[in-house]
Amino acid sequence: MSACFTLILAGGGGTRLWPVSRRARPKQLLTLGGEETLLGATFRRSVDLVGLQNSLIVTAADQAEAIRVAIPQLPADNLIVEPAARNTAAAVALGAAAVARRAGNSARVAVLPSDAFIGNEPGFLAAAKLALDHATDSIVTIGLRPSSPETGYGYIRLGKSLATDVSEVFSFVEKPDEATAVRYVAEGYLWNAGMFFMSCAKLFEEANQHMPQLGRVVKELLSAPNFQTAAQQHYQSSPKVSIDVGIMEKATGLRVVAAEFGWNDVGSWAAMPAVRAPSAEGNVAVGEHVAVNAHNNIVFSETGAPLIALCDVDDLVVVATADAILVTRRDKSQNVRSVVDALAKQGREDLL
Amino acid sequence: MSACFTLILAGGGGTRLWPVSRRARPKQLLTLGGEETLLGATFRRSVDLVGLQNSLIVTAADQAEAIRVAIPQLPADNLIVEPAARNTAAAVALGAAAVARRAGNSARVAVLPSDAFIGNEPGFLAAAKLALDHATDSIVTIGLRPSSPETGYGYIRLGKSLATDVSEVFSFVEKPDEATAVRYVAEGYLWNAGMFFMSCAKLFEEANQHMPQLGRVVKELLSAPNFQTAAQQHYQSSPKVSIDVGIMEKATGLRVVAAEFGWNDVGSWAAMPAVRAPSAEGNVAVGEHVAVNAHNNIVFSETGAPLIALCDVDDLVVVATADAILVTRRDKSQNVRSVVDALAKQGREDLL
Numbered sequence: 001m002s003a004c005f006t007l008i009l010a011g012g013g014g015t016r017l018w019p020v021s022r023r024a025r026p027k028q029l030l031t032l033g034g035e036e037t038l039l040g041a042t043f044r045r046s047v048d049l050v051g052l053q054n055s056l057i058v059t060a061a062d063q064a065e066a067i068r069v070a071i072p073q074l075p076a077d078n079l080i081v082e083p084a085a086r087n088t089a090a091a092v093a094l095g096a097a098a099v100a101r102r103a104g105n106s107a108r109v110a111v112l113p114s115d116a117f118i119g120n121e122p123g124f125l126a127a128a129k130l131a132l133d134h135a136t137d138s139i140v141t142i143g144l145r146p147s148s149p150e151t152g153y154g155y156i157r158l159g160k161s162l163a164t165d166v167s168e169v170f171s172f173v174e175k176p177d178e179a180t181a182v183r184y185v186a187e188g189y190l191w192n193a194g195m196f197f198m199s200c201a202k203l204f205e206e207a208n209q210h211m212p213q214l215g216r217v218v219k220e221l222l223s224a225p226n227f228q229t230a231a232q233q234h235y236q237s238s239p240k241v242s243i244d245v246g247i248m249e250k251a252t253g254l255r256v257v258a259a260e261f262g263w264n265d266v267g268s269w270a271a272m273p274a275v276r277a278p279s280a281e282g283n284v285a286v287g288e289h290v291a292v293n294a295h296n297n298i299v300f301s302e303t304g305a306p307l308i309a310l311c312d313v314d315d316l317v318v319v320a321t322a323d324a325i326l327v328t329r330r331d332k333s334q335n336v337r338s339v340v341d342a343l344a345k346q347g348r349e350d351l352l
Numbered sequence: 353m354s355a356c357f358t359l360i361l362a363g364g365g366g367t368r369l370w371p372v373s374r375r376a377r378p379k380q381l382l383t384l385g386g387e388e389t390l391l392g393a394t395f396r397r398s399v400d401l402v403g404l405q406n407s408l409i410v411t412a413a414d415q416a417e418a419i420r421v422a423i424p425q426l427p428a429d430n431l432i433v434e435p436a437a438r439n440t441a442a443a444v445a446l447g448a449a450a451v452a453r454r455a456g457n458s459a460r461v462a463v464l465p466s467d468a469f470i471g472n473e474p475g476f477l478a479a480a481k482l483a484l485d486h487a488t489d490s491i492v493t494i495g496l497r498p499s500s501p502e503t504g505y506g507y508i509r510l511g512k513s514l515a516t517d518v519s520e521v522f523s524f525v526e527k528p529d530e531a532t533a534v535r536y537v538a539e540g541y542l543w544n545a546g547m548f549f550m551s552c553a554k555l556f557e558e559a560n561q562h563m564p565q566l567g568r569v570v571k572e573l574l575s576a577p578n579f580q581t582a583a584q585q586h587y588q589s590s591p592k593v594s595i596d597v598g599i600m601e602k603a604t605g606l607r608v609v610a611a612e613f614g615w616n617d618v619g620s621w622a623a624m625p626a627v628r629a630p631s632a633e634g635n636v637a638v639g640e641h642v643a644v645n646a647h648n649n650i651v652f653s654e655t656g657a658p659l660i661a662l663c664d665v666d667d668l669v670v671v672a673t674a675d676a677i678l679v680t681r682r683d684k685s686q687n688v689r690s691v692v693d694a695l696a697k698q699g700r701e702d703l704l
Contacts, residue, residue, distance in 0.1 A: 019661070290694050290698065292691055306657070306672060306673065307675065309676060309677065309691045310679050311690060312684040313679055318677070320658060320677055322658060324658050324660075324661060325670070325672055326661050327661070327663070327679060328663040329664050329665055332663065338645075339644055339661045339663050342661075346642065351659060
């Protein structure tokens with residue numbers, strides 16, 4: 001059986017959890033009130049899945065140092081730094097080229113986002129192992145059985161069943177509106193968690209077919225005497241396309257492992273109840289706070305930030321750091337983007 | 353014409369504007385986003401009314417130093433420090449005794465709260481002068497023509513009209529419920545602003561009649577060779593009663609000057625629109641903030657506190673200091689008391 005590696009994608013910026021997440025402190029580096037960062041938990045699960053030496057992190061140049069600090073146990077060679085930002089298709093190809101140089105084209109990689117929350121880790125490990133088992137000749141993804149008709153996730157429509165919990169992928173579908181999401185859930189569609197499992201050979205073959213320019217970059221990365229030098233020289237000519245759009249939506253013969261393991265992408269503050277348990281009053285609260293006649297609020301006060309006192313309010317999101325406070329409605333918390341845009345217009349770079 | 357003095361009552365603590373107001377930083381020492389503190393503005397108006405040398409401040413021992421810092425121009429002898437907390441009847445008597453020792457019993461005093469906001473200062477000065485003119489033999493108060501049926505204020509029911517804007521007081525009435533407040537406004541009742549004008553002689557006479565123990569303290573204060581020593585020795589035997597209950601509600605022959613001059617006692621955060629102009633979106637905002645699709649909120653970020661970002665919320669109060677944030681509803685902002693009580697129970701003395 002060929003060797004298995006992980007490629008943990010940790011290059012994203014993101015402001016969806018502003019003011020706690022910032023350009024210089026992306027979501028994967030947040031603990032959200034727990035003991036480890038989302039990246040730290042992802043890396044720990046990766047070590048459980050493939051071992052420390054086979055756990056690789058792909059990141060952007062301006063985040064490399066923060067990653068080294070966050071994951072001190074990461075072997076130096078296992079931090080793959082993108083010479084330029086070229087979206088996820090190129091980032092995965094870069095990581096896979098590093099793996100193939102080390103273990104050959106038959107090595108399999110598990111591509112894992114670094115910033116999702118997973119509540120049931122044994123469930124994740126079982127699903128990921130099953131996906132790797134099926135990833136010798138096919139690209140395999142994991143589809144999460146929906147717990148609600150989420151409109152913030154892409155979905156996977158299943159094709160023919162191949163084995164227990166394993167099916168063909170009929171198609172990937174975009175984030176739906178609410179009525180469509182309800183239908184998707186009723187019809188057995190799964191959430192797309194952005195996890196992909198395949199051999200390096202399969203990835204390179206698909207890249208050659210659907211992203212020939214990326215295929216040429218991969219050839220350079222594989223054949224050059226020095227990987228770093230080749231990356232510096234050729235990576236920037238990669239197209240800026242996500243792996244979903246550039247490869248997954250075009251590749252054929254994809255398979256999906258159906259699972260459920262308390263997965264949540266923590267795409268907005270409204271996701272906090274999936275990550276931290278609510279109180280009897282329905283408040284999810286992290287950090288110093290007091291709540292008087294307040295229900296179903298999400299309260300987050302970072303260490304060192306002011307105490308948050310709620311009185312006679314329901315269904316709000318209140319998040320405090322030392323320099324900024326967000327107050328919004330729980331059902332509107334995805335609009336935090338518009339606050340960040342307003343601050344950018346005001347030139348408040350210090351708060352972005 | 354006898355000399356006129358002011359007695360500015362600045363001993364109150366109060367948590368109604370928590371987290372900005374604290375035990376050690378009472379309302380009268382707040383600027384509420386303006387250039388001067390409420391006490392500073394009161395003192396400035398006092399100087400306009402009676403001159404610097406005749407402007408006295410009565411305060412508690414633990415606030416004396418803060419007052420000296422806040423009002424550096426205050427003549428040293430004009431800070432009257434209560435040896436113990438004995439409520440306002442005793443505080444006014446103490447101040448009036450100091451005045452009488454200086455200028456005789458015929459001197460008149462204007463008793464002024466230190467923590468109200470006044471928008472129209474010429475209007476105030478005209479009303480206060482009219483009140484002093486009528487205060488030779490009677491106790492005179494100022495009644496504000498109501499701009500709305502407030503339930504947070506006491507009211508004055510008018511008796512016989514004596515001159516333009518001057519009437520007898522029929523009675524003082526307690527804070528009403530909403531229906532009663534509507535009736536009071538319809539029937540021409542006025543808001544009781546807690547301002548009283550009278551000669552020292554008249555005050556002492558009423559004290560002798562209705563608060564004989566306080567009358568005895570006054571006698572000691574007037575006859576002793578050293579005022580400070582007499583105060584230390586006798587003041588603490590004063591009854592703890594407010595001047596409203598101890599004297600005003602019992603005295604006869606009271607007069608009231610009717611006026612309106614943008615007066616507001618800033619009894620809760622909901623009063624901020626009377627103090628600072630709202631934006632086109634109805635938000636009253638002081639300090640660093642950004643508002644996106646947010647209407648009719650009251651936003652207050654103290655200097656040095658985090659920026660407040662509101663998104664998709666209406667009718668809230670959001671107040672931030674460096675160590676505490678209050679989030680409540682505008683129509684419930686008087687309940688901040690319950691937050692302070694909850695913090696006290698948790699032993700958070702640092703936030704009280």
